[in-house]
Amino acid sequence: MKKFVSLFLALVMVLSMFAVATAETETKKVGISMPTQSLERWNRDGSYLKEEFEKAGFEAVLTYSDNDAGRQVNDIQNMLADGVDVLVISAIDDGALNTVMDEAAELGVPVVAYDRLISNDAVSYYVSFDNYTVGVLQGQYVETALDLANAGDKVYNIEFTAGDPADTNATYFFNGAFDTLKPYIDAGTLNVVSGQTEFQQVATAQWNTDNALNRAQTVLSSFYADGTVLDVWLCSNDSTALGVAQAIESDYAGTNPIIVTGQDGDVANLANIVDGKQTMTVYKNVADEAVVTLSLVQAMFAGDVDGAALAASFGVPCAYDTESYETTPGNKVESFLLVPTTVTKDNLQYLVDIGLYEMGEDGYLLAK
Ligand code: GAL
Secondary structure (H helix, E strand, O other): OHHHHHHHHHHHHHHHHHHHHHHHHOOOEEEEEEOOOOOHHHHHHHHHHHHHHHHOOOEEEEEEOOOOHHHHHHHHHHHHHOOOOEEEEOOOOHHHOHHHHHHHHHHOOOEEEEOOOOOOOOEEEEEEEOHHHHHHHHHHHHHHHOOHHHOOOOOEEEEEEOOOOOOHHHHHHHHHHHHHHHHHHHOOOEEEOOOOOOHHHHOOHHHOHHHHHHHHHHHHHHHOOOOOOOOEEEEOOHHHHHHHHHHHHHHOOOOOOOEEOOEOOOHHHHHHHHHOOOOEEEEOOHHHHHHHHHHHHHHHHOOOOOHHHHHHOOOOOEEEEOOOOEEEOOEEOEEEEEOOEEEEHHHOHHHHHOOOEEEOOOOOEEEO
């Protein structure tokens, strides 16, 4: 009998060790919710994220919600019902996600806000680029290209186009650019001919190219049809810069070169840079953003996120920032912020060198 009991105990021990081992190696499921496929960059983000997580042994569910905030809520609810262990979300409309974020919190599913912050305390971490700096780089480009500091009495005319008010990033981009150029606006060196200097006046719903095109056409026909010279159009990103460049082609009578800024390195915009229809873009390496997100999630599941050490381990510059972003007033969120880069006609090769684009025989870049 004694022998039988100890045999039984040994069996129980073996079985429970087996249970622990299988629990530890159990496949984790990540829900990746991206905003839309209609903007080029999110296609890259979605596929890099899915690929990285799958390579690391995760099961990955990827959805795009067609820039429809209600649909994104639905997509995330389906992921929760499907039993995801972690959510990686880039919000379409920050304000629309509160209920589903509360649902995630109730289920104990951690959320990583990816690229765009979500104003809800269910968010455990934020992975992005330094968004204010994106705007600063655009402003600094203009400052240097026109040598504004030494402009003397010269006056340059400028217009602004910003992003989607539903996107938390959009104000950071706009403020970074506007703060950099404000001293020159105040001094009269830069003149916003339309007078439209408030974010709400220059914002672009859904970052949509046609919306940016329509507003730019209206501004050009209202303020520049009399031959007034336009020198700069500061656009927050590439999808809006595409619309503005089209409006300049169709509705601007002058022939002078106009500085047009952007962000993202979308292929159509890189072609415009080669052709001189856009002047610069701020490039954000979203392959790096995916790698950072994966490493963070792995550290979360290992129960060990030492933010500073983690940020130092990526091999690319990444700030671990515990001060700049809040999910609700007073509730700071640990953020991992990558560094954006200015790309112009002169350093397009940089995009080839980092391995994400190739130079076509026609001199235009293609995404790999
Ligand atoms: C922002 C993002 C930019 C740009 C824009 C439009 O949130 O940071 O890179 O893509 O959305 O989708």
